Amino acid sequence: MLESLDTIKKLALSELQKASDMEALSLWHSTHLGKRSQLIKSLRNLGNMAPKDRPIIGKHANEIRNTLEEAYKERISHLSKVMQSASNKDMSLDVTLPGRPLNRGRLHIATQTLRRIYTIWADMGFQIYRSREVETDELNFELLNIPLHHPARDMWDTFHTNSPGVILRTHTSPGQIHAMRANAPEPIRVILPGMCYRYEQITTRSEIQFNQVEGLAIGTNIRFTDLKGTLSNFARRMFGTSARTRFRASHFPFTEPSAEMDVECFLCSGDGCGVCKNTGWLEILGCGMVHPTVLNNGGYAPSKYTGFAFGMGPERIAMLQYDIDDIRHFWGNDLRFLEQF
Numbered sequence: 430m431l432e433s434l435d436t437i438k439k440l441a442l443s444e445l446q447k448a449s450d451m452e453a454l455s456l457w458h459s460t461h462l463g464k465r466s467q468l469i470k471s472l473r474n475l476g477n478m479a480p481k482d483r484p485i486i487g488k489h490a491n492e493i494r495n496t497l498e499e500a501y502k503e504r505i506s507h508l509s510k511v512m513q514s515a516s517n518k519d520m521s522l523d524v525t526l527p528g529r530p531l532n533r534g535r536l537h538i539a540t541q542t543l544r545r546i547y548t549i550w551a552d553m554g555f556q557i558y559r560s561r562e563v564e565t566d567e568l569n570f571e572l573l574n575i576p577l578h579h580p581a582r583d584m585w586d587t588f589h590t591n592s593p594g595v596i597l598r599t600h601t602s603p604g605q606i607h608a609m610r611a612n613a614p615e616p617i618r619v620i621l622p623g624m625c626y627r628y629e630q631i632t633t634r635s636e637i638q639f640n641q642v643e644g645l646a647i648g649t650n651i652r653f654t655d656l657k658g659t660l661s662n663f664a665r666r667m668f669g670t671s672a673r674t675r676f677r678a679s680h681f682p683f684t685e686p687s688a689e690m691d692v693e694c695f696l697c698s699g700d701g702c703g704v705c706k707n708t709g710w711l712e713i714l715g716c717g718m719v720h721p722t723v724l725n726n727g728g729y730a731p732s733k734y735t736g737f738a739f740g741m742g743p744e745r746i747a748m749l750q751y752d753i754d755d756i757r758h759f760w761g762n763d764l765r766f767l768e769q770f
């Protein structure tokens with residue numbers, strides 16, 4: 430009996446050395462120390478043995494059991510150390526590798542363009558005046574000399590809200606009224622930048638949302654030549670001293686006379702191409718002398734004060750400068766586009 434116990438021990442110990450992962454170890458434990466193992470069975474069987482043999486065999490079997498449990502624990506700690514060092518090796522650091530570059534954020538191309546525009550106007554003494562994006566029909570249209578049902582409203586397809594008379598501004602021009610009412614009768618030189626919304630068909634040149642930079646100068650003795658000179662100066666600073674511009678007569682209900690300013694087409698330099706619809710010119714802003722009715726609505730007596738206003742599209746300006754052929758890229762959120770700037 431004692432010899433057979435020793436054989437069990439030997440076999441168990443040699444098999445323990447072969448168990449090389451945790452799964453094999455737990456299998457080993459149930460085979461050699463589990464309820465159905467030979468060792469435990471023989472311990473349970475003690476009662477059937479001759480009384481004089483019992484203490485000797487019992488003691489021996491218990492010793493073997495302790496030895497095996499000890500060996501099992503040692504094997505576990507040995508194996509876990511081996512596994513730990515193997516996984517350390519896998520994750521070992523090569524401190525000589527160059528670091529992974531951090532993705533740096535950047536300003537949106539529209540924001541970059543806006544900031545250039547702000548700088549130029551700041552140089553010419555124009556302050557930034559912020560005005561709301563959700564407007565009333567009164568400010569967006571009526572006080573700008575566009576009464577209800579006036580056909581001029583067709584120029585701006587409007588987003589209405591559930592509250593009657595509350596709309597998304599279709600242009601930054603309502604800011605003119607805000608600025609005038611806040612400053613009358615002091616002279617004004619401000620730009621009013623921000624997002625505008627139009628319920629229009631989306632094309633390569635027009636979006637349902639876009640930025641505008643409105644400009645407003647009010648004072649005494651401000652003339653159309655001031656408007657022309659100031660805007661031409663802006664174009665030269667924005668597009669370079671050789672950039673050619675032209676003014677075309679136009680119509681806006683809130684300016685009289687009204688004009689639009691074009692810049693020579695970046696693509697064909699005036700020869701005519703698809704981008705400029707063969708005209709050689711690209712429109713970048715609307716402008717004019719502030720209409721007397723609008724001056725009145727803003728709190729300035731037209732007999733004493735005059736002024737000019739303009740509204741330009743920074744996205745269109747950026748399109749000119751960077752040869753961007755589709756305005757829909759701006760708010761399409763495609764990183765392949767945005768990361769180019």
Ligand code: PHE
Pocket residue numbers: 599600601602643681684715716717738739740741
């Ligand atoms: N508000 C006009 C538009 O959105 C532009 C403009 C502004 C024209 C100021 C004249 C004066 O088209």
